[in-house]
Amino acid sequence: MKNSLVFIIMILFLGNACTHKKEAASYKYDDFKTINPDFKLNSKAVIDGKLLEDFRCEEKVDGVENSIPLSWSKVPKGANSLAIVMYHYPKKDNKSEINSYVLLWGINPSVSEIPYKMANNPDWYMGPNKDGTAISYTSPCSRGPGEHEYTIALFALSETPNYFLNPILWMLI
Template identity: 35%
Template sequence: TLTFTVSSTAFTNNGAFPKLYTCDSTGISPKLSWANAPVGTKFYAVVMHHIPPTPPNHVYMLLYNIPVTTTSIPDAVAGVGIFGQNTVNPTLAYTPPCSQGPGAKLYTITVYALSATPVFSVAASAVTRDLFLAAIANTILATSVINVTYTR
């Protein structure tokens, strides 16, 4: 069987995250594409987060309810899916990482292939990564991850 994979033409797994997608530049969301979703996939979701030395996790993008017919998102994605909360500011959008302190920081982008749309007991504007992960726990058919690093 084929493996569900996520990729980008802008960076590679375990590679450097381009400045374009950070607060040191325009800070737009990264272009991504995915392939080989399992049979039964109805929706996709994309989460980008960072695990700092001390909790909580930082969430830069939570984009869900991406239709199964969509297998890529462009730079500065708009009009596709529903944005949940990021942990940096109160907007329902991608927010660029703005790493603090010395050294490379690791950011993880996960694409989920889901068998159903998540159901929440809160308004869409209140959906956090934790609520999202709980809502999709029984509908995840596959995941694919790209890890990237950024050094300021």
């Protein structure tokens, strides 16, 4: 519940800070639309929409899991910072519960990639892991029956979110 509330607050905040036309503010937090079709997010870990096995259920090394590689291009003009979120609904038909695998913000728009294992970087902020027990990346590892869908969204923001989003405060919420 704690993760869901924090994640929804973050998405609502990001939705209001995105650089796009006013009508985009009416989008639901889980209904991401391509406002700028040239602004694209890619990953060598995802082929034909599927997360490769080598990047799922990664072992922790010194308490840290390896983040997937991400890259992007054509950041919209006017962006002063970027944010990335990867999430999954564990119950397909129920969006009241959400698992967040990575939450990054305050990324300089001149940055065009986060290499494999490098999400935890002092150059930007990181939110809590899926369980809310640490500020870290969580490797996707859903084990239940059926196919599991993960969403990775990249946001171009007109400003860097303020001090409220400091990772230390996340642990207190």
